[in-house]
Amino acid sequence: MNDSYLNFVNSPFGARFVRALGLPSPEVLRRYRADQPEFEGLVAIGAGRAPHLLDALASLVVSIGVTSVAHESAGLWVPLAQRHGLMTGRFEPAEAGSPGKLAALLFDASGIEDSSQLQPLHGFFHDTLRSLGKCGRIVVLGRPPQACASPRQWTAQRALEGLTRSLGKEARRGITANLVYIAQGAEHDIEATLRFFLSPRSAYVSGQVVTIDTSAARDTSDTSNTRNTGNARPLTTPAFDWAQPLAGRRAVVTGAARGIGASIASVLAAEGAHVIGIDIPSARDALDATLRQLNGTALAFDIAAPEAPAQIAAALDEQGVDIIVHNAGITKDKTIAKMTDAMWQSVIDINLGAQERIDDALLGAGILRDGGRIIAVSSISGIAGNRGQTNYATSKAGVIGRVQSMAPHLQARGITINAVAPGFIETQMTAKIPLTLREAGRRMNSMSQGGQPVDVAQTIAWLAHPGSGGISGQVVRVCGQSLIGA
Amino acid sequence: MNDSYLNFVNSPFGARFVRALGLPSPEVLRRYRADQPEFEGLVAIGAGRAPHLLDALASLVVSIGVTSVAHESAGLWVPLAQRHGLMTGRFEPAEAGSPGKLAALLFDASGIEDSSQLQPLHGFFHDTLRSLGKCGRIVVLGRPPQACASPRQWTAQRALEGLTRSLGKEARRGITANLVYIAQGAEHDIEATLRFFLSPRSAYVSGQVVTIDTSAARDTSDTSNTRNTGNARPLTTPAFDWAQPLAGRRAVVTGAARGIGASIASVLAAEGAHVIGIDIPSARDALDATLRQLNGTALAFDIAAPEAPAQIAAALDEQGVDIIVHNAGITKDKTIAKMTDAMWQSVIDINLGAQERIDDALLGAGILRDGGRIIAVSSISGIAGNRGQTNYATSKAGVIGRVQSMAPHLQARGITINAVAPGFIETQMTAKIPLTLREAGRRMNSMSQGGQPVDVAQTIAWLAHPGSGGISGQVVRVCGQSLIGA
Numbered sequence: 001m002n003d004s005y006l007n008f009v010n011s012p013f014g015a016r017f018v019r020a021l022g023l024p025s026p027e028v029l030r031r032y033r034a035d036q037p038e039f040e041g042l043v044a045i046g047a048g049r050a051p052h053l054l055d056a057l058a059s060l061v062v063s064i065g066v067t068s069v070a071h072e073s074a075g076l077w078v079p080l081a082q083r084h085g086l087m088t089g090r091f092e093p094a095e096a097g098s099p100g101k102l103a104a105l106l107f108d109a110s111g112i113e114d115s116s117q118l119q120p121l122h123g124f125f126h127d128t129l130r131s132l133g134k135c136g137r138i139v140v141l142g143r144p145p146q147a148c149a150s151p152r153q154w155t156a157q158r159a160l161e162g163l164t165r166s167l168g169k170e171a172r173r174g175i176t177a178n179l180v181y182i183a184q185g186a187e188h189d190i191e192a193t194l195r196f197f198l199s200p201r202s203a204y205v206s207g208q209v210v211t212i213d214t215s216a217a218r219d220t221s222d223t224s225n226t227r228n229t230g231n232a233r234p235l236t237t238p239a240f241d242w243a244q245p246l247a248g249r250r251a252v253v254t255g256a257a258r259g260i261g262a263s264i265a266s267v268l269a270a271e272g273a274h275v276i277g278i279d280i281p282s283a284r285d286a287l288d289a290t291l292r293q294l295n296g297t298a299l300a301f302d303i304a305a306p307e308a309p310a311q312i313a314a315a316l317d318e319q320g321v322d323i324i325v326h327n328a329g330i331t332k333d334k335t336i337a338k339m340t341d342a343m344w345q346s347v348i349d350i351n352l353g354a355q356e357r358i359d360d361a362l363l364g365a366g367i368l369r370d371g372g373r374i375i376a377v378s379s380i381s382g383i384a385g386n387r388g389q390t391n392y393a394t395s396k397a398g399v400i401g402r403v404q405s406m407a408p409h410l411q412a413r414g415i416t417i418n419a420v421a422p423g424f425i426e427t428q429m430t431a432k433i434p435l436t437l438r439e440a441g442r443r444m445n446s447m448s449q450g451g452q453p454v455d456v457a458q459t460i461a462w463l464a465h466p467g468s469g470g471i472s473g474q475v476v477r478v479c480g481q482s483l484i485g486a
Numbered sequence: 487m488n489d490s491y492l493n494f495v496n497s498p499f500g501a502r503f504v505r506a507l508g509l510p511s512p513e514v515l516r517r518y519r520a521d522q523p524e525f526e527g528l529v530a531i532g533a534g535r536a537p538h539l540l541d542a543l544a545s546l547v548v549s550i551g552v553t554s555v556a557h558e559s560a561g562l563w564v565p566l567a568q569r570h571g572l573m574t575g576r577f578e579p580a581e582a583g584s585p586g587k588l589a590a591l592l593f594d595a596s597g598i599e600d601s602s603q604l605q606p607l608h609g610f611f612h613d614t615l616r617s618l619g620k621c622g623r624i625v626v627l628g629r630p631p632q633a634c635a636s637p638r639q640w641t642a643q644r645a646l647e648g649l650t651r652s653l654g655k656e657a658r659r660g661i662t663a664n665l666v667y668i669a670q671g672a673e674h675d676i677e678a679t680l681r682f683f684l685s686p687r688s689a690y691v692s693g694q695v696v697t698i699d700t701s702a703a704r705d706t707s708d709t710s711n712t713r714n715t716g717n718a719r720p721l722t723t724p725a726f727d728w729a730q731p732l733a734g735r736r737a738v739v740t741g742a743a744r745g746i747g748a749s750i751a752s753v754l755a756a757e758g759a760h761v762i763g764i765d766i767p768s769a770r771d772a773l774d775a776t777l778r779q780l781n782g783t784a785l786a787f788d789i790a791a792p793e794a795p796a797q798i799a800a801a802l803d804e805q806g807v808d809i810i811v812h813n814a815g816i817t818k819d820k821t822i823a824k825m826t827d828a829m830w831q832s833v834i835d836i837n838l839g840a841q842e843r844i845d846d847a848l849l850g851a852g853i854l855r856d857g858g859r860i861i862a863v864s865s866i867s868g869i870a871g872n873r874g875q876t877n878y879a880t881s882k883a884g885v886i887g888r889v890q891s892m893a894p895h896l897q898a899r900g901i902t903i904n905a906v907a908p909g910f911i912e913t914q915m916t917a918k919i920p921l922t923l924r925e926a927g928r929r930m931n932s933m934s935q936g937g938q939p940v941d942v943a944q945t946i947a948w949l950a951h952p953g954s955g956g957i958s959g960q961v962v963r964v965c966g967q968s969l970i971g972a
Contacts, residue, residue, distance in 0.1 A: 115838045115884055122822065122830035125876070130823045151891035152842065158887025159838065162879030165871020165972060170821050207871065207972065335656050336608065337616045344608035352601045352645065356638065384971060385651020385693065390611070393648030398601055401644025405637035485870060485971025486651060486693065 003426060003442060006449050026448035027174030029203040030135040032458060034270070038199050039064040041103030041133070044091050046124030047074035050111030053141050056187045057106060058084040060194050063242075066103070071128060073120040074108070093127040100133035104198050109142045109160055110182065113153040121163055129171060137198050138177035140164045141190075144211050147183055157181070161209055168207040168446050168481045176206035176481075183470070185214040192240070192467025201462065204455035206446050207481035212470040245465050247272030250321045252312075254303055254358075255328030257283035259427045260377070262290045263453035264325055267461045269294035273323065278303065278312065303328055303354040304346070309361035316362070320369045323464045324362065326355040326376040329395075331429070333388040344391045351395035355402065363410075373464045374410075374417040376403055377456070380479055383421055384486045396421070400475050407473030416472035418463045423479025424450040447480035489912060489928060492935050512934035513660030515689040516621040518944065520756070524685050525550040527589030527619070530577050532610030533560035536597030539627050542673045543592060544570040546680050549728075552589070557614060559606040560594070579613040586619035590684050595628045595646055596668065599639040607649055615657060623684050624663035626650045627676075630697050633669055643667070647695055654693040654932050654967045662692035662932075662967075669956070671700040678726070678953025687948065690941035692932050693967035698956040731951050733758030736807045738798075740789055740844075741814030743769035745913045746863070748776045749939035750811055753947045755780035759809065764789065764798065789814055789840040790832070795847035802848065806855045809950045810848065812841040812862040815881075817915070819874040830877045837881035841888065849896075859950045860896075860903040862889055863942070866965055869907055870972045882907070886961050893959030902958035904949045909965025910936040933966035 008014040009025050018025050032038060043066050047054065054076055061068050062084050069091040070077035081088035105128050112118060121140075132138070140160050148154040160179055168177035178197050182190055190212055196202050241247060251268045255261035256277030265275045275296035279287040284300040291298040299315055301308045329351045332343040355376055362368045381389050382396025403419045410417055424430060424441040430450065433441065442450045456478045462468060463476070494500040495511050504511050518524060529552050533540065540562055547554050548570050555577040556563035567574035591614050598604060607626075618624070626646050634640040646665055654663035664683050668676055676698055682688050727733060737754045741747035742763030751761045761782035765773040770786040777784040785801055787794050815837045818829040841862055848854045867875050868882025889905045896903055910916060910927040916936065919927065928936045942964045948954060949962070 115834060115842060115881075118834055118880060119827070119831060121880075122825065122827060122877070125822045126825060126827075126830075145887055145891065148891070151888065151895060154891035155838070155842065155884050155887040158890065159834075159880045159884030161886075161972075162868045162871055162881070162883025163876055165883075166867075166873065166876040166879040167822065167871075169871050170873040170876070336611045336653070339608065339612060341605070341608060341612075344612075345605060348601060348604055348645075352641070356601060356641065381652075382648045384969070385648055385653075385655050387652065387656040390649055390652040390656070391608070393652040394604060394607075394645045395601075395648070397648025397651075398641050398645030400647075401631055401641040402637065404644065405631065405634070405640035409637060483870070484969050486647075 003449055024443055024448040027134055029174050029447065029449070030200045031203050031452070031454065032199060032201040039066050041066060042101060043068045043104045043106060044071055044102050044128045044131070045069070045074045045077045045106050045108070046071040046120065046128070047076065047108040048112040048120045049117050051076065051108035052110040053108045053182060053187055053190070054080050056190055057108065058086060059188070060191055061086055063191060064195060064198065071124050073124050091128065099130060101131040102128060102136060103133060104137040104139070105129070105132055107140045109140055109157070112142070112156045113150070115152070115156045115159060118156060118159060125167060129167070132171065132175060135174035135200070135203070138164070138167055138171065138175065139194065139197050140177075140179045142179065142181050144181040144183050144213070164209070165207045165481070172446065174203070174447060176202060178206060179209045181209065181211040183211070183213045186212045186470050189214075189467065189470045192462065192465045193471065195242070196462040201458040204447060204451035204480045205459055205476065205478055208476055210471060210474060210476060213472070214470060240465070240467050244272035245467070246323070246461070249273045249323060250276065250319060251323035251325065251464065252276045252278065252316065252321050253325040253327055254278045257287040257290055259429070260422070260425065260453040260456050261327045263457040264327055264460050265290060265294055265296060267454065267457035268323065268464065269296060271461050276316065276321070278328070303358065304350050308354070309357045312358060313361040313365055313367055316367050317365065320367050321362065321372070322369055323373045324359070324368060324375070325460055326358070326374070328354070329377060331389070331392050333392065335388050336390045339391060347391035348395050351392065352398040352402070355399065359406070368415065371414040371469070373468070374415065375460045375463050376417070376419045378419040378421040378475060380421050380423045380477060380482060380484055383477070384484050403475065404473050411472065414469065416463070416469060418471060418473070419475045420456060420459050420463070421475055421477045421479070422451065422456050423477060423482040423484070425456060425478070426450040426452055444484065445480035445482040449480065451478055451480055489935055510929055510934040513620055515660050515933065515935070516686045517689050517938070517940065518685060518687045525552050527552060528587060529554045529590045529592055530557055530588050530614045530617070531555070531560045531563045531592050531594070532557040532606065532614070533562065533594040534598040534606045535603050537562065537594035538596040539594045539668060539673055539676070540566050542676055543594065544572060545674070546677055547572055549677060550681060550684065557610050559610050577614065585616060587617045588614060588622060589619060590623040590625070591615070591618055593626050595626055595643070598628070598642045599636070601638070601642045601645060604642060604645060611653060615653070618657065618661060621660035621686070621689070622657075624650070624653055624657065624661065625680065625683050626663070626665045628665065628667050630667040630669050630699070650695070651693045651967070658932065660689070660933060662688060664692060665695045667695065667697040669697065669699045672698045672956050675700075675953065675956045678948065678951045679957065681728070682948040687944040690933060690937035690966045691945055691962065691964055694962050696957060696960060696962060699958070700956060726951070726953050730758035731953070732809070732947070735759045735809060736762065736805060737809035737811065737950065738762045738764065738802065738807050739811040739813055740764045743773040743776055745915070746908070746911065746939040746942050747813045749943040750813055750946050751776060751780055751782060753940065753943035754809065754950065755782060757947050762802065762807070764814070789844065790836050794840070795843045798844060799847040799851055799853055802853050803851065806853050807848065807858070808855055809859045810845070810854060810861070811946055812844070812860070814840070815863060817875070817878050819878065821874050822876045825877060833877035834881045837878065838884040838888070841885065845892070854901065857900040857955070859954070860901065861946045861949050862903070862905045864905040864907040864961060866907050866909045866963060866968060866970055869963070870970050889961065890959050897958065900955065902949070902955060904957060904959070905961045906942060906945050906949070907961055907963045907965070908937065908942050909963060909968040909970070911942060911964070912936040912938055930970065931966035931968040935966065937964055937966055
């Protein structure tokens, strides 16, 4: 739970010590706090040829209330920003010597149609990266490759992945780098996602690729589910109550008694949701305590029991539910030669089978309302496999299959389904890993540290947001850009 | 070029020394040699419910001439094998104490339709993994998830990825584990691929997922391009001359003067192809020497030159070409703040732009014949990104986009296009990496060692095979199942 090395290297003596020895020097990550401004500082804007997203970006910059500077690659930005009533200036490469000047780098690559047009990306990041401050944000915006008209365009857009992931690996200092592909027609549905990637809420999410699609999901969500639209609708961007986006929504969280599940419950409640927490009867006291604090509802059910889906459905039937978070999961690690049949079966059944049965019960009876959100917790082990975790990795790879396969079926009802895949998160579970393995897991990522349960919870809250209706069937890693993958 | 640690730990004293200290103990990988049998030993067969592929597997086992034993999960195997005239026995879990007894483990998971049916996978690998010998082979066979009728089936099939990758990570001892998805209707087009994954040719390919589709490519290839069918057609499997599958074919290899390119040229020539090697004029002597040895043709062209595609097309026009291997590539590593515009541009242009221009010239003029094969070299950096390689990773991610985007366009002509993504390969280039970084790159994979150029070359030869027409738009890593990924 406690990374004493991180604390040490950020003490005055420790900082000198690790510098002298050339040891990794992880940054204390800036995380979201309700009592601190979520967005501040200067955002540098860059663009490739014929950028399509500058108008949407100008709306965003107005909405989050930051100041922008235009890199020479984004000549169109200054007049556009002025039309939006934005204060804006020009980024001067000569100032590259002033580190920490910038809070975020945003590059609109949406108009790039050929590999020969990638050069402005070099110009922009070459000029600006050194000016990006600690815990700064890099977001590259493109078009979904598979939707591109020509192979040349697909190729150039796909190339952005290699760039973004490399930037994340070389930026260090708590900086994240992510790539957002925006489908044609979804230009004005980007705010919830860009807010997340620019916010301290995404402190431990880096090296990720997310696609925002135009979807039935989005339309339904916009019309029937936006209950608090206190803000004036800025331009054409859908307006949400950014402070309480989940107000009026009901969210079920499995495994909510403690750890990551309790953090998910807490973040969803802070965003306005009424949380129904589920955990096994033996954890009833912790579950009750967690949910009492959040003015939520505690349901003590063993999700592995055959009758559980029907019981959960019965408990939720009257008021329905808007958000389901499948967080409950177990590990029973052993190499396969030593793994008993019971260890295999219980992990597959709880981590995967129970999710399937609960969703069937809630979807079949229409308890999950139209425009709803399903978020399932997978794992980096489900992506890369892991020694001693054949059962766990199989179940978590199955979770990825689940969100990919169900997304098209749920689209007509405006329901999205996505997975988050945590990397090394500081929990009671990871605290039990032997020291050297634990240290390797902690340091082998672009943040040189483990994540916190709240990092997983914030990622889930973003996917649960009414403004995230264009995202479905996807997997987002919460891993600080772990080296480990497939 | 030389892994002295690998040599040391495999000496009598070294083996005792590393055991005493608990250091990694990489196996000397068994690689293909023309003077040694490619397939030998005992293959254990396992299966889930209602397996669809046992008949095709029986044909394969006949064709490669090995002996099989049926695990209790594959009760159908024994009568089926007898119908195919195969010697077969039963695998007795009691014999699990006899290590090294088995050469390969093959599991047919194609009939699994629900996560509750995954249990036979545990039973099979639990019973057999310890009996698998050094440099043994694990192949799991399933159905392509995205083609599955129900989300439940898709989920269960997708779960196989987590299992296979975990098996690769825990098996060690030079054992590879790969997952092959076989589309309905492609059951009898699996032999070229299964031969590769069972052969010492795939020594450094592990943790990979490959889909064999039914495709126009396959059909064209079967009818018009199988020039040497000396073998009797075994059952319904297409017959190829397995010893000289590329006889009569012409293959272009860029960057062929030395290193991985020379190895590719050499393997393709050994498989019967006439190789046309291309390299820059300054490497003309090495190029001439390499191609002279192979009775091939040397073309000294700078592929970056604007006139190169037309020159290459003119040189190949008369006789046409069947296989294009885009191997030429350069690195110019620097963090982006220190990377000049020229370093960015030249890497993007040579590694990506030149491939695009050459393919346009050869495809537009019909010089690449119907049923042809394009194989492009990507990199693990293109998948995961890499510090100091924004230019290289961008170009190599673009290569992935190129094969994904062009595959559907080429299908009607029976042409496949795929990428191979090498991990740490022992070359003059990697020999220049500083020692500690080099050691980390070498050891951070399931083989605890770097690969050899021939491992990349053999993978390319498999994709170039006339029997690989069902594989297109895919990326295969040659990385010993590197930990590094995305």
